[in-house]
Amino acid sequence: MDLIADHICHRFGALDVLDDVSFQVAAGEVVAIVGPSGCGKSTLLSILGGLLQPSKGAAELRGAPPKDSLNPLTFVFQDFALLPWNTVGENVAFPLLHTGLGASDRRAVVDDALRRTGLGDFRATYPKQLSGGMRQRVGIARALAVKPAILLMDEPLSALDSQTRELLMEDFVRLLADGTMGAAYVTHNLEEAVRLADRVVVLSRRPGRIREIVTIPMTRAERGMADARGKLAGLQSELWSLIRGEAIDAEREVQHA
Amino acid sequence: MLDRAAPDTANEAKRPVAFRGAGFTPSSSRYAGWVGLALVIAVWQLAGSAGWVNPLFLPAPSAIAVAITKLAQSGALWQHLSWSILRIGSGWLIGTAAGVVVGFAIGLSTMARGVGITFISALFPIPKIALLPLLILWLGIGEEPKIATIALGVFFSTAISVYSGVDAVPRNLIRMAQSFNVPFHTIVRRVIWPGALPSILAGFRITASVALLLVVSAEMIGAQYGIGAFVLQAGNLMQTDQLLAGVVILSLFGLAVGKLIGVLEARLLHWR
Numbered sequence: 264m265d266l267i268a269d270h271i272c273h274r275f276g277a278l279d280v281l282d283d284v285s286f287q288v289a290a291g292e293v294v295a296i297v298g299p300s301g302c303g304k305s306t307l308l309s310i311l312g313g314l315l316q317p318s319k320g321a322a323e324l325r326g327a328p329p330k331d332s333l334n335p336l337t338f339v340f341q342d343f344a345l346l347p348w349n350t351v352g353e354n355v356a357f358p359l360l361h362t363g364l365g366a367s368d369r370r371a372v373v374d375d376a377l378r379r380t381g382l383g384d385f386r387a388t389y390p391k392q393l394s395g396g397m398r399q400r401v402g403i404a405r406a407l408a409v410k411p412a413i414l415l416m417d418e419p420l421s422a423l424d425s426q427t428r429e430l431l432m433e434d435f436v437r438l439l440a441d442g443t444m445g446a447a448y449v450t451h452n453l454e455e456a457v458r459l460a461d462r463v464v465v466l467s468r469r470p471g472r473i474r475e476i477v478t479i480p481m482t483r484a485e486r487g488m489a490d491a492r493g494k495l496a497g498l499q500s501e502l503w504s505l506i507r508g509e510a511i512d513a514e515r516e517v518q519h520a
Numbered sequence: 521m522l523d524r525a526a527p528d529t530a531n532e533a534k535r536p537v538a539f540r541g542a543g544f545t546p547s548s549s550r551y552a553g554w555v556g557l558a559l560v561i562a563v564w565q566l567a568g569s570a571g572w573v574n575p576l577f578l579p580a581p582s583a584i585a586v587a588i589t590k591l592a593q594s595g596a597l598w599q600h601l602s603w604s605i606l607r608i609g610s611g612w613l614i615g616t617a618a619g620v621v622v623g624f625a626i627g628l629s630t631m632a633r634g635v636g637i638t639f640i641s642a643l644f645p646i647p648k649i650a651l652l653p654l655l656i657l658w659l660g661i662g663e664e665p666k667i668a669t670i671a672l673g674v675f676f677s678t679a680i681s682v683y684s685g686v687d688a689v690p691r692n693l694i695r696m697a698q699s700f701n702v703p704f705h706t707i708v709r710r711v712i713w714p715g716a717l718p719s720i721l722a723g724f725r726i727t728a729s730v731a732l733l734l735v736v737s738a739e740m741i742g743a744q745y746g747i748g749a750f751v752l753q754a755g756n757l758m759q760t761d762q763l764l765a766g767v768v769i770l771s772l773f774g775l776a777v778g779k780l781i782g783v784l785e786a787r788l789l790h791w792r
Contacts, residue, residue, distance in 0.1 A: 314695055334700050344696035348714040348791040358700035389791050
């Protein structure tokens, strides 16, 4: 199943946020969306995920979702969005409650999601008892439980410290390795973009327009090797050169506002 | 080899860094309150026993205890208390049920919000006891007007605390549920209700006090039985020990209700 941004424009009142954004996330592909602060990255993701209606254009799907997918387009949120009154197990089971799965099937799905994210021992723990990294793992387990075709990730690592970020990035690489799941990955962090994405959509400052779409010419497995570091750093500085001027202008705009 | 202390200061005397982080973290002591209360009662008793104050104006705590015991033994205490509890219970339940329904409607529906908030803003400031004569006119002189007065007082505070609670539920949790296609009723039951519960329970504390205030006022205006009526009668007869016995019973009742809500909070909000 492909996810397509088809000439998406969006305004908040008098404020133009997105202008004619078109690209697609093919089945199993990871597309990172980067750009200066306030360029409409998260707005774009909300539109792609059906949480916001665009002023013009459309988010579209092409092809059937995988047969066993319970929620083809699934978000992983920056602030985790866990229900604080539910345990880890209950949070992961939450999106399954209305799907018609029986209690034993639900339990099996939750067990599998918790195992894949290393949360097997934390089923009865409440979110407030977990570190930021563990909370995001719960968010990922909840997303995996519904077997998504495409993950919509809104800066999933930005609220975490660098060590936890590194560990979770490794988790993402592992989870996306078999190519059954695609992802649209919004991030500020260019290192994350070049480590995880197959292509990087670079947006201009507000109103966000596509400046360039950069293809990362390595498999994710290759990027984990020691000799790939130089090449990744080169790609990262190429992306930074595309964004830098715009980021400075965006920063000045915020200061003047 | 990272210690770069200058060699010329190495022989100087060391002094501790002054601690500046004290205060601004008050903690409640379990026994301090009770000790303070016991101290006040002891001084009060001493003043009464020593004849420093006229018992007609301020009877000693022991006299009040005797009055409560006599009231309990005669059965008058239960008679008055049961009428008050009946009125508070009925009025509070009706007002709370209506307040929760209207509060959720205002919190969830644009139309209900538009209409509801205007009405609540206009009617909430009216002292509800002022409506008792009108309610007597409409509903007769039985229990109904007293219960209706309490229900009205409870309704507005409950509705406000419920829709404030619904408004305070983090929107990201609702968007999360919507992103998983969770149906509306499940979002209300599993996201909005638990999210609004802290505010709703805080509202219960306020409405319990409002109900107590209104039942006493209503009973003073038009009732033969009830703690309010009893306190008024005692005052008219200058039986200050009985009057204060009624006040103590009201205080104990308020404390018991507060404790009950505390237990509810501990059970329902254990995740906080």
